[in-house]
Amino acid sequence: MNIRSTKGQGMTEYIIIVALIAVSAIGVYSFFGQTIRNQVAGLASEISGVDSNAQIAAAQGSATQAATVANNDYNLGNYNEGANSASDSNGGGGGGVD
Secondary structure: OOHHHHHHHHHHHHHHHHHHHHHHHHHHHHHHHHHHHHHHHHHHHHHHOOOOOHHHHHHHHHHHHHHHHHHOOOOOOOHHHHHHHHHHHHOOOOOOOO
8 A cells, every 4th residue: 555545545535524514514504594594693783783683583483493393303215304394484584684
């Protein structure tokens, strides 16, 4: 075994690990994305000095819905069902300031 093949093996393993982390992050974001967007919108409003009660309420509603969806049992056969129900529900809170 020479050094060149060892470096190639290490790079391949690294790429596989990064790809698995990326797929996991996409899955988590599909379930909790709306909650994250609402929380960031609330933080941005508060930093700018504007009351962000609407964004905070939307984030709480999204978190409750995401928790409900996350408690269901999904597998590769019905994963899209869970992702769609997470993204369709509680779609408010686009981040705008009233």
